[in-house]
Ligand SMILES: NC(=O)C1=CN([C@@H]2O[C@H](COP(=O)(O)OP(=O)(O)OC[C@H]3O[C@@H](n4cnc5c(N)ncnc54)[C@H](O)[C@@H]3O)[C@@H](O)[C@H]2O)C=CC1
């Protein structure tokens with residue numbers, strides 16, 4: 271099995287991030303095809319990334335070895351029903367990045383127990399710094415697991431999870447996670463402006479600080495708590511700021527936010543598994 275001929279159904283934000291990351295890793299644009307009903311999306315994908323973008327999902331399947339489902343969860347049932355007659359014989363490996371869509375639901379809509387890998391990537395895949403959780407249905411053989419892992423590893427760090435339900439936890443942490451960090455960046459940038467820095471300086475210092483903290487956390491043997499302590503001089507400035515976060519119980523707030531994302535993924539799984 272090769273990783274060649276990857277087909278994407280749905281060419282929105284997540285597909286664009288994955289395709290951009292794959293091309294940056296050396297995948298040939300002509301080995302990738304994508305379908306999307308939105309002509310602007312198709313134009314952007316073709317112009318920016320050089321991949322073939324089609325209006326028809328069925329036409330995009332042409333010579334598919336790996337099929338990546340990148341539509342919104344609410345579109346999953348109708349898209350699978352449309353593709354079903356064209357997949358049963360070919361049996362490509364199906365990779366679904368859809369949040370809250372169960373492997374069994376996809377198989378039911380496709381009318382066949384095709385091999386499904388659920389992947390939960392995030393948009394930093396675009397810059398090959400994605401964080402990706404994977405789970406394989408029992409139909410996926412070693413080659414299929416290897417292929418999915420090879421494709422996703424091209425765009426970031428990959429971790430397999432043992433049970434499918436853990437994909438909902440991955441969704442809440444790394445799938446949605448970039449938005450949490452972007453929110454913090456927005457807030458810090460705004461605070462910098464309030465404190466008198468010009469807009470460009472506020473943005474650059476904020477982004478570089480986030481990058482530096484992430485790089486240090488990744489490269490250091492010390493856990494984040496220790497790295498935080500190294501910044502926090504007794505009686506100094508950081509201590510004052512952290513006291514404000516503690517008073518608002520930031521940790522509990524973060525846990526509640528992650529749980530809300532997780533619970534929404536579970537809710538989607540349940541609702542969509544009951545869809546006809
Ligand atoms: N955006 C993110 O950070 C992440 C998204 N995901 C998952 O990726 C999937 C896509 O999300 P986004 O890319 O953010 O959404 P999006 O709205 O940017 O992209 C969805 C694309 O599907 C297209 N589409 C609509 N109907 C279609 C059809 N019948 N056939 C083919 N394409 C169709 C739309 O035109 C749109 O371009 C979702 O299931 C989401 O749960 C997973 C991880 C992270």
Ligand SMILES: O=C(O)[C@@H]1CCC=N1
Pocket residue numbers: 369441445446
């Ligand atoms: O917000 C969402 O539902 C998708 C899944 C993870 C990130 N974006």
